Amino acid sequence: MRRGPLDAIRSVEAFVVSIPRDVPYLGPLRPGEGVNARGYIVRKGNRTIYPSRDMSVLVKVTGESGMVGWGETYGIVAPRAVTEIIDDVLGPVVLGRDPADAATIHEDLYDLMRVRGFWGGYYVDALAGVDIALWDLYGKRAGLPLSALLGGRRHETIPAYVSGLPKATLQERCDLAVEWTRKGFRGIKFAAAMSDDGVAREMAALREAVGPGIDLMVDLHWKYGAAGAIRLIRRLEAHDLYFAEAPCAPEDLEGQARVAAAIGTPLALGEELRTVFEYRPRFEAHAMSIIQPEMGHTGVTEFHRIGAMAHAFHVDTIPHATIGCGIFMAASLQAASTLQRLPYHEYQHSIFDRNLALARGDMACAQGFYTVPTGAGIGVEPADSVFDHVVR
Ligand code: MG
Numbered sequence: 001m002r003r004g005p006l007d008a009i010r011s012v013e014a015f016v017v018s019i020p021r022d023v024p025y026l027g028p029l030r031p032g033e034g035v036n037a038r039g040y041i042v043r044k045g046n047r048t049i050y051p052s053r054d055m056s057v058l059v060k061v062t063g064e065s066g067m068v069g070w071g072e073t074y075g076i077v078a079p080r081a082v083t084e085i086i087d088d089v090l091g092p093v094v095l096g097r098d099p100a101d102a103a104t105i106h107e108d109l110y111d112l113m114r115v116r117g118f119w120g121g122y123y124v125d126a127l128a129g130v131d132i133a134l135w136d137l138y139g140k141r142a143g144l145p146l147s148a149l150l151g152g153r154r155h156e157t158i159p160a161y162v163s164g165l166p167k168a169t170l171q172e173r174c175d176l177a178v179e180w181t182r183k184g185f186r187g188i189k190f191a192a193a194m195s196d197d198g199v200a201r202e203m204a205a206l207r208e209a210v211g212p213g214i215d216l217m218v219d220l221h222w223k224y225g226a227a228g229a230i231r232l233i234r235r236l237e238a239h240d241l242y243f244a245e246a247p248c249a250p251e252d253l254e255g256q257a258r259v260a261a262a263i264g265t266p267l268a269l270g271e272e273l274r275t276v277f278e279y280r281p282r283f284e285a286h287a288m289s290i291i292q293p294e295m296g297h298t299g300v301t302e303f304h305r306i307g308a309m310a311h312a313f314h315v316d317t318i319p320h321a322t323i324g325c326g327i328f329m330a331a332s333l334q335a336a337s338t339l340q341r342l343p344y345h346e347y348q349h350s351i352f353d354r355n356l357a358l359a360r361g362d363m364a365c366a367q368g369f370y371t372v373p374t375g376a377g378i379g380v381e382p383a384d385s386v387f388d389h390v391v392r
Contacts, residue, residue: 069137
């Protein structure tokens with residue numbers, strides 16, 4: 001029996017959000033680092049550009065019923081590349097479609113630009129924002145949380161690991177790590193790019209500070225060749241390393257696989273990947289034993305498919321969390337809550353805690369655990385105050 005549409009999409013809108021922050025992402029500026037005329041900082045440690053403000057792109061889809069679904073995607077750098085793709089390409093094609101067909105719409109939108117070589121990057125980021133919004137509206141119309149639409153919620157809470165210790169000195173970073181353990185957090189990740197006194201020394205000092213029983217992770221920010229990464233990670237293993245993240249450049253699939261095979265620590269990667277097509281060769285090469293999908297890049301449809309692929313390869317999922325307003329974070333918690341092999345979800349305290357004031361809903365993170373939102377759809381709505389930060 002062919003049912004009628006649950007709702008039909010009447011409009012798709014995208015907004016650039018820009019929120020000031022006190023301390024730049026990844027910590028205070030280092031010698032030789034400055035904010036350029038466009039408000040960006042190039043970090044020497046990982047050779048990556050970051051905004052001095054927190055920037056994101058919100059997506060609003062409205063159905064014939066007047067009900068609204070919210071999505072969000074990467075707007076960290078050049079956010080108007082994303083809004084232009086939504087306004088000019090994706091939005092008009094979605095009009096009249098039924099949000100209950102969210103996964104089918106995702107496939108149709110993905111196909112639109114294939115022959116021109118756009119199956120990743122900004123194009124798929126834009127698609128992710130629209131996809132989350134469609135799933136949110138679908139859930140709201142159905143009166144069900146996203147987790148139920150994806151097959152069922154397995155976790156009401158998810159362990160959160162503290163990501164990054166944005167302080168200037170090693171002593172301050174050790175003190176901060178101890179502070180987090182006192183708040184009940186059992187996992188802490190440090191950034192090798194910020195370890196001015198040496199990565200091995202930082203690891204040793206952190207282990208000494210927090211003691212045994214705390215999971216310590218390191219983000220290597222794609223900086224090493226395979227041999228150098230293996231040598232470094234083996235030194236860190238002496239201090240009980242929980243996972244090593246992104247040792248080699250994403251293009252160096254063979255290097256990642258070599259490292260994964262040579263170390264006794266789980267290798268984690270995938271925050272920069274967007275689709276099952278980008279993940280599949282890594283699974284086949286056994287290049288990691290933990291994947292870190294980022295909802296802001298994948299959207300709900302691909303996140304769910306990537307999670308199923310990880311399940312088939314006996315690989316754990318520890319989702320990535322980046323700069324945003326809390327909308328794709330809610331979607332990430334919802335989708336992650338359906339996964340069986342989910343040791344942690346990343347926790348960016350300097351972003352998440354502020355976002356709780358920018359988002360309505362019962363999403364939370366305290367005593368080392370996230371609370372997965374319970375409302376329909378993604379379970380979180382942008383608060384009115386977010387729109388004070390929308391820029392034209
Ligand atoms: Mg990372």
